[in-house]
Amino acid sequence: MTVGALARERPAGRVTRVQALLWRRSWMRAALLLGPGLTWFVVIYLASLVLLLITAFWQINPFTTAIERVWNIDNFRTLVTDGTYRLIILRTIALAAAVTITDAVLAFPFAYYMARVASRRVQTALFAAVLLPLWASYLARVYAWILILNHDGVLNWSLLLLHLPPASLGYTNWAMWIVFSYIWLPFMIIPTYAALERIPQSYLEAAADLGARQGQTTWDIILPLALPGIVAGSIFTFSLTLGDYVTPLLVGGAGSSFIGNVVYGNVGIAHNIPFAAALAVVPVAVMALYLLGARRLGAFEAM
Amino acid sequence: MGDRLKRMAGARQTVMGLSLVLLLAACGGTSSNPGPAASQPPTAGMKPPTSIGTGEGQLNLIAWEGYAEKDWVQPFQQQTGCQVNAKYAGSSDEMVTLMANGGGGQYDMVSASGDADLRLIYGGDVKPVNVNLVPDYTNFQAQFKSPSFNTINGIHYGVSLQWGPNVLLYNKTQFPSAPSSWSTIYDSKYKGQVTIPNNPIQIADAALYLMKTKSNLGITDPYELTQSQFDAAVNLLKQQRPLIKKYWDLASQEISLFTNHDVVIGAAWPYQTNTLQAASVPVADTIPAEGATGWADTWMLGTKAPHPNCAYQWYKWISTPHVQAQQAIFFGETPVNSKACDEMEKLQAGSCAQYHANAPASYFNTIKFWKTPLADCGNGKSECMPYSKWQTAWTSITG
Amino acid sequence: MEGAWLRFALRVWAAGILLFLFIPIGLVIVYAFNVSTIQSWPIPGVTLKWFGQTWQDPEVRRALLLSVEAGLMATAVALVLGSMAAFAIHRFQFFGREVISFALVLPLALPGIITGMSLNSFFAFNQITFSLWTIVIGHATFCIVIVYNNVLARLRRTSSSLMEAAMDLGASGWRSFVDVTFPLISTALVAGALLAFALSFDEVIVTTFTAGAQNTLPLWIFGAIRLGQRLPEVNVVVFFVILITIVPVVIASRLSGGGAAGRVEAVAAAEEV
Numbered sequence: 001m002t003v004g005a006l007a008r009e010r011p012a013g014r015v016t017r018v019q020a021l022l023w024r025r026s027w028m029r030a031a032l033l034l035g036p037g038l039t040w041f042v043v044i045y046l047a048s049l050v051l052l053l054i055t056a057f058w059q060i061n062p063f064t065t066a067i068e069r070v071w072n073i074d075n076f077r078t079l080v081t082d083g084t085y086r087l088i089i090l091r092t093i094a095l096a097a098a099v100t101i102t103d104a105v106l107a108f109p110f111a112y113y114m115a116r117v118a119s120r121r122v123q124t125a126l127f128a129a130v131l132l133p134l135w136a137s138y139l140a141r142v143y144a145w146i147l148i149l150n151h152d153g154v155l156n157w158s159l160l161l162l163h164l165p166p167a168s169l170g171y172t173n174w175a176m177w178i179v180f181s182y183i184w185l186p187f188m189i190i191p192t193y194a195a196l197e198r199i200p201q202s203y204l205e206a207a208a209d210l211g212a213r214q215g216q217t218t219w220d221i222i223l224p225l226a227l228p229g230i231v232a233g234s235i236f237t238f239s240l241t242l243g244d245y246v247t248p249l250l251v252g253g254a255g256s257s258f259i260g261n262v263v264y265g266n267v268g269i270a271h272n273i274p275f276a277a278a279l280a281v282v283p284v285a286v287m288a289l290y291l292l293g294a295r296r297l298g299a300f301e302a303m
Numbered sequence: 304m305g306d307r308l309k310r311m312a313g314a315r316q317t318v319m320g321l322s323l324v325l326l327l328a329a330c331g332g333t334s335s336n337p338g339p340a341a342s343q344p345p346t347a348g349m350k351p352p353t354s355i356g357t358g359e360g361q362l363n364l365i366a367w368e369g370y371a372e373k374d375w376v377q378p379f380q381q382q383t384g385c386q387v388n389a390k391y392a393g394s395s396d397e398m399v400t401l402m403a404n405g406g407g408g409q410y411d412m413v414s415a416s417g418d419a420d421l422r423l424i425y426g427g428d429v430k431p432v433n434v435n436l437v438p439d440y441t442n443f444q445a446q447f448k449s450p451s452f453n454t455i456n457g458i459h460y461g462v463s464l465q466w467g468p469n470v471l472l473y474n475k476t477q478f479p480s481a482p483s484s485w486s487t488i489y490d491s492k493y494k495g496q497v498t499i500p501n502n503p504i505q506i507a508d509a510a511l512y513l514m515k516t517k518s519n520l521g522i523t524d525p526y527e528l529t530q531s532q533f534d535a536a537v538n539l540l541k542q543q544r545p546l547i548k549k550y551w552d553l554a555s556q557e558i559s560l561f562t563n564h565d566v567v568i569g570a571a572w573p574y575q576t577n578t579l580q581a582a583s584v585p586v587a588d589t590i591p592a593e594g595a596t597g598w599a600d601t602w603m604l605g606t607k608a609p610h611p612n613c614a615y616q617w618y619k620w621i622s623t624p625h626v627q628a629q630q631a632i633f634f635g636e637t638p639v640n641s642k643a644c645d646e647m648e649k650l651q652a653g654s655c656a657q658y659h660a661n662a663p664a665s666y667f668n669t670i671k672f673w674k675t676p677l678a679d680c681g682n683g684k685s686e687c688m689p690y691s692k693w694q695t696a697w698t699s700i701t702g
Numbered sequence: 703m704e705g706a707w708l709r710f711a712l713r714v715w716a717a718g719i720l721l722f723l724f725i726p727i728g729l730v731i732v733y734a735f736n737v738s739t740i741q742s743w744p745i746p747g748v749t750l751k752w753f754g755q756t757w758q759d760p761e762v763r764r765a766l767l768l769s770v771e772a773g774l775m776a777t778a779v780a781l782v783l784g785s786m787a788a789f790a791i792h793r794f795q796f797f798g799r800e801v802i803s804f805a806l807v808l809p810l811a812l813p814g815i816i817t818g819m820s821l822n823s824f825f826a827f828n829q830i831t832f833s834l835w836t837i838v839i840g841h842a843t844f845c846i847v848i849v850y851n852n853v854l855a856r857l858r859r860t861s862s863s864l865m866e867a868a869m870d871l872g873a874s875g876w877r878s879f880v881d882v883t884f885p886l887i888s889t890a891l892v893a894g895a896l897l898a899f900a901l902s903f904d905e906v907i908v909t910t911f912t913a914g915a916q917n918t919l920p921l922w923i924f925g926a927i928r929l930g931q932r933l934p935e936v937n938v939v940v941f942f943v944i945l946i947t948i949v950p951v952v953i954a955s956r957l958s959g960g961g962a963a964g965r966v967e968a969v970a971a972a973e974e975v
Contacts, residue, residue: 033790037783037846038802045809045843048820051827066403066426084702110719113712127955128948129720134900135947136727139923140940143933144726147733147741152563154729154743170565171549182722189719194855214708235811243813246906250556250927254547257702260815260907267819268910270694271400277823280816287812295804363915368929386760388915391928404822409832409914555930562740578931582740 049284056277067273075278085262089282092259095173096241099180100234103188106181107233108226111189115196127193130186138183142250145179146170149251171253179251180241187240188233195229196222231299238290242283259283345427346606347458352615355436359610362617364389365401365413367600368554369574369634375626383620385613393552394502395419395673396694402428408607411614414464416598417452418504418526418673424453424460429603431458436615439622439640446664447639452674453601461603462618465627467636467658468595468670469508470588472571472579474561481589485512487568489539494546498560498569501550503690503697504673507596508570509536509543511671515593525596526676533688533696540700550701554578561586573635573658597670631658727944734937741933752934762939765922772834772918773902776841780898781891783842784849791850792857810847817843818911825912832914840912841905845898852894856887889957896954900947919943 056075059068079085114126133141148154150170159166169175199222207217245260252258259282266276294300362385364371371389380386390410392398395418402413407428415423423429434440440448440462447463454460473482485508488497499505510525513535522532548566551557557575560566562584576588602621604614620626627638628646637659638647644655655661680687688696737747756762791803809817821840830836860883906920913921919939926932 030790030794030796033786033793034802037787037806037850040783040842040846041806041809044821044824044839045817046805048824049816051823052816052820055823082699084699088702106719106722109712109715113716117709117712118716124952124955126716126720128952129723131897131900131951131955132944132948133723133727134897134904135951136730136944137920137923137936137940138904138906139920139927140730140936141726143927143936144729144733146559147729147743148726150559150563151565152742157743170563171560182726185719185723198859214705235807239811239813243815243907245815246924249552253549254544254701257698260813262698262702263815263819265698267822268400269394269396271396271403272691272694273819273823276819280819283813284816291804291807291811300803300807388917389925390915390917391925393928404826404832406826406829553928553930555928555933558740558930562742579740582738584740 052277052280055274056281058274060272060274075275076281078275079278079282085279088257088262089259091173091257092242092283093286095177095180095258096238098177099184099241100188100237102177102181103185103237104192104230104234106185107188107192108230111193111196111226111229112222114189114193116199130189134186139246141183142179142247145175145182146251149175149178171251171256173252173256175251175253176248176256179247180237180244183247184237184240187236188230191229191232191236192226193229195226195232199225228298231294231297235291235294235299239283239287242286344424344455344458344460346424346430346460347456349430349606351431351433352436352611353433355615355619356612358383358385358613358616360384360386360613361610362387362412362613363410363610364617365392365398365410367391367414367634368393370414370600370630372630372633374633375620375629379617379620383613383616385610385616393554394500395422395504396502399423399426399428402605406607407605408609410605411608411610412605412617413603414600415461415603416600416673418675420452420461420601420603421675423603424455428606429460430606430608432461432604432618434459434462437462437618437622439619439624439627439642442624442642443622443639444641444664446667447599450599452599452672453603461601462622463639464600464602464621465631465634465636465638466597466599466667466670466672467573467634468590468597470571470573470576470595471591472557472561472569472576472586472588474564474567475585475587477567481587482568482591483589484591485593486516488570489543489546491546493568495548496565496567497543497546498549498551498557498566499543499547500570501552501701503693504596505570506533506536506540506693506696507671507673507676509539511596512593513539524681525671526674527680527687528676529680529686530688533692537696537700544700574633577633577635594669594671597672599672628654631660637662730937731941731944734934734941736934736937739931739934752938756935756938759935761917761922762919762935765917765919766939768834768837768916769903769919772837772841773899775834775838776845776902777895777899779838779842780845780849781895784846784894785853785887785891787846788850788853788857792854806850807847809844810851814844814905814907815911818908821908822911832912834916836912836914837909837918840908841902844908845902848898848901849891849894852890852897853887856890857883860886893954893957896950903943 055067057071057073059070059072059074060066061068114123118126146153151166151168153170155169156166169178203221203225204217207221212220243260245258245264248256248258248261259279263276263279266272266279364387366389368391371387371391376387376389390401392401395416398413398415399419399422402410402423403426413419413423413429415429434448443463447466449457449459450463453463471482471485471488473487478487487493488499489512499508506528507525510522510528510532513520513532514522514525517535520532520535522528528536549556549560551560551569554572554574557566557569557571558578560569561575561579562582571588573588576586579586602618604611608614621630622640624638624640624642624646627640627643628650630636631638631643632647632651632654635658644660647655647658647660659666676688676690676693678685678687678689732745733741734752735748735750736745736752737749738745787806791799791806818840821836821843825832825836904920905918906924909918909921910924917925923936923939926936
């Protein structure tokens with residue numbers, strides 16, 4: 001187990017040094033290790049994505065909805081020219097951004113408390129508390145929000161008890177904003193916490209020694225060091241919101257359609273896979289840009 | 304995939320033949336002579352079995368909400384050993400997609416409505432059924448033995464099940480007496496308190512309302528709309544959009560909307576009314592003066608059904624008077640088996656008349672049953688809006 | 703180091719977030735006892751009947767079993783392939799490494815509906831029948847990334863000098879892996895496996911597109927929500943899943959949260975000295 005024990009087992013020699021060199025440099029080993037995962041990734045995942053992209057340039061038989069391999073760009077033309085789709089795309093991206101910002105704001109002080117203030121015991125408890133909701137069915141939790149936000153729901157019942165006027169949040173875009181922020185919050189807290197926890201105490205002490213005030217330390221040291229974690233979390237909150245269709249379906253109102261709803265409507269209902277594929281290119285492109293930006297901010301190291 | 308492509312090629316040829324079939328259907332013909340021009344659906348040549356073999360132990364169904372209830376599924380499972388796996392679909396479109404998903408072969412049967420039947424038949428997703436293996440078939444009301452929506456050239460692609468109207472559901476506190484017109488769901492008085500299904504076929508409901516209230520549009524069939532008639536219906540729905548609290552996708556959503564007073568009026572199935580009334584929510588439903596759209600459902604058999612023997616067992620079971628009566632009362636619809644009326648009375652006095660199980664054929668004719676909108680207007684002209692246009696327009700209304 | 707009021711404010715904030723996270727879950731539990739199938743607030747009465755009914759519901763059992771099977775298999779595939787890929791990326795410099803490390807994150811970063819529909823077309827194209835296996839393939843695709851990320855993060859935090867020292871002292875690559883690396887990353891593997899299983903167990907969107915006629919638990923839940931008459935059963939199931947998972951969640955948070963990461967670093971630092 002210990003390094004010392006290893007040394008006693010085998011004397012250092014030229015052969016093992018070569019082996020060690022091989023271990024460090026060899027393409028063979030890299031290929032061997034990476035091979036199965038990469039094959040899976042390329043053969044199944046990338047192949048599927050490419051197939052999807054190709055499908056976007058085909059069309060369907062409008063009656064039987066079978067795919068016809070006639071090359072055209074009509075699907076993309078519809079996307080660009082039809083105002084409805086533009087509106088839906090904008091709505092989706094805007095709400096995904098709003099949810100991401102909300103979660104970052106909610107998560108940062110919480111993660112800070114977890115990482116730098118709470119005792120070890122409280123830290124573990126809070127971590128468990130953040131993880132636990134991930135095990136309680138996503139669908140059941142979204143459904144619980146319907147019960148909270150609808151006209152006779154828990155929220156208005158509580159407001160009535162407090163003699164406050166009722167809110168009408170149910171089946172609106174506000175409801176979607178609240179529910180999305182709720183559902184994805186743990187995905188923001190965990191990486192933010194991990195990033196904050198890794199900041200060496202000595203940095204903060206040094207800052208304090210140099211006379212920095214708390215606000216200054218937070219702004220100049222903690223925030224930049226936590227940023228990769230926050231950005232890593234934002235990849236989840238942004239992408240999960242961008243692709244969701246269940247929450248809009250359950251808690252949204254009239255005019256709450258997301259890209260995901262239109263994609264789902266075309267795949268699962270209308271069976272117009274080419275058009276769904278064309279529309280799916282939008283979130284793929286948005287996420288690709290987002291990921292490139294995130295990588296520059298060091299989020300991949302913090303994921 | 305190759306299989307699907309072959310079918311596609313076949314389907315393209317049949318679209319022309321199909322318009323002829325639909326023409327006959329529009330004339331009220333229940334079965335048609337196989338004319339030389341009417342090409343056969345892709346599976347027409349498949350020979351149905353002449354006897355039912357031993358069950359496979361499983362049965363995979365695609366059903367409307369409320370069509371695979373414990374009350375009649377459990378005894379079926381006990382008697383036949385066929386374990387029922389039900390998947391619920393909220394629209395005919397979804398059913399067609401599920402049946403075709405992955406090239407078919409997942410599901411045995413689908414409880415398709417009239418607007419899905421022909422798409423399934425001509426898409427090659429369902430195959431001929433031997434109705435002689437279903438003893439209760441002989442007790443079916445005449446118009447459901449070989450209806451044009453599931454029987455083509457004398458070949459049955461399924462066995463009729465139940466039928467009924469789409470109703471106007473309302474809160475009794477807000478409406479002490481039943482609203483007499485569909486105009487209430489277009490009335491700005493109920494801004495933010497209306498719900499209708501999230502389904503392109505809903506355009507037909509608007510068209511039906513316009514057919515009776517704006518005769519100058521010249522609408523004769525709510526599923527066969529010219530560009531101007533279609534635009535009028537879509538405009539009506541766009542004006543209605545600010546009044547809508549939510550376009551419901553799931554039956555339970557409408558139930559929740561009425562329970563919690565988010566809405567006071569909406570278009571519904573009788574299933575919602577029954578569920579709400581069972582929980583003492585003060586609601587009722589009605590068929591307004593303009594009439595109603597409706598459905599006539601058929602259990603169809605998947606071309607690649609993995610459990611055909613259990614499927615035939617299901618055909619036998621679901622057609623018996625008792626089960627027909629159970630489902631009719633549970634969902635609030637009309638059974639096709641003429642012997643179900645007595646069973647309904649036994650289960651719930653007055654239910655036979657309430658759900659029209661003994662009504663004359665003229666009642667059947669007042670309902671505008673769902674069918675797939677085609678470019679062919681049924682009068683030889685192809686200036687009508689095909690269903691793909693309905694879907695696009697629906698997205699622009701609700702999006 | 704800073705004022706008591708800041709600590710107080712942080713504490714209040716943390717309490718608020720916990721409330722936000724747990725009020726809906728509390729509500730799910732309350733509705734498991736609802737006498738009515740119609741869900742309104744407050745509940746008209748309390749009953750235990752749904753517990754018996756859910757327990758006897760064969761659909762629930764089958765769905766639960768399928769979810770557990772799919773989750774275990776997807777996690778197993780992910781553990782093997784994900785950790786191997788993490789080693790390769792961490793250990794070796796090679797052409798295309800950056801591209802691969804970027805691309806490997808895609809299944810997690812691209813919306814599930816895209817993974818789902820592309821897999822759906824892929825299976826249909828290759829005439830693969832939907833079954834437990836297609837669910838496993840769909841889930842493993844993103845579970846691999848979870849394990850990969852967890853292991854890679856741990857490897858980055860572990861000083862490579864430990865392995866180098868082992869090899870300098872003559873251990874073979876395999877020996878140094880078994881004796882040095884594996885113990886260091888084992889907690890990351892457990893935490894990654896738990897997270898991967900959790901995501902698989904609760905996955906709706908990809909599963910919708912990759913499952914056949916059989917329901918996983920989330921698909922059954924969606925069906926029950928759709929019908930609207932069996933919602934209390936959903937709440938009972940979720941209640942039990944929460945109860946059962948409290949223990950593994952606490953273990954996971956011990957491993958990846960509170961202490962473990964810090965300890966590994968401390969060990970690594972000590973060895974370096």
